[in-house]
């Protein structure tokens with residue numbers, strides 16, 4: 583049995599959505615945990631196995647998997663028949679890994695640095711480049727009219743790479759094709775389910791006190 587530790591409206595939401603896309607909700611135990619929130623509410627949860635008490639965290643038997651990239655890759659490799667992540671040997675495996683790694687290794691630092699006001703520091707730019715390069719990368723990816731990052735089919739890379747623009751729509755590239763992709767991913771039934779599921783569980787937690 584797999585256990586996914588999550589908190590509502592967080593980086594775990596895309597992992598919840600992935601479990602819906604993979605059609606594995608009956609194979610997952612979902613564990614609600616609290617996290618400290620920007621408004622001062624919430625607190626680290628002693629039940630969360632993540633070493634930093636962050637979400638998402640996935641437990642498979644004795645194995646703990648943290649970091650959204652690792653969790654998504656772990657799950658799409660574990661359930662390849664769902665077609666949410668090209669497996670080794672598939673020509674799309676390289677682009678798939680590239681987008682997953684680009685999100686975690688470049689996009690998250692770049693957007694966080696922008697918010698922190700340090701994105702233009704020459705050392706930062708030398709390592710990561712910046713928002714204009716991220717936007718150019720996405721605009722180039724969708725220039726041929728493809729609906730998803732790898733082509734005709736949604737993969738976990740779409741859920742990961744699109745997620746910052748769910749939280750900060752104003753930060754999305756000003757490009758119609760990219761914007762259409764953001765809307766397309768957000769409109770997936772998996773996100774509707776994740777949003778309702780989170781809200782229901784949050785209400786149940788509040789009621790239980």
Ligand SMILES: N[C@@H](CCC(=O)N[C@@H](CS)C(=O)NCC(=O)O)C(=O)O
Nearest residue numbers: 592593617618635636637638649650
């Ligand atoms: N790099 C991690 C980041 C996880 C993360 O920062 N999650 C936030 C929620 S959006 C969290 O748990 N924050 C709680 C805290 O900082 O204590 C990932 O992508 O999984």
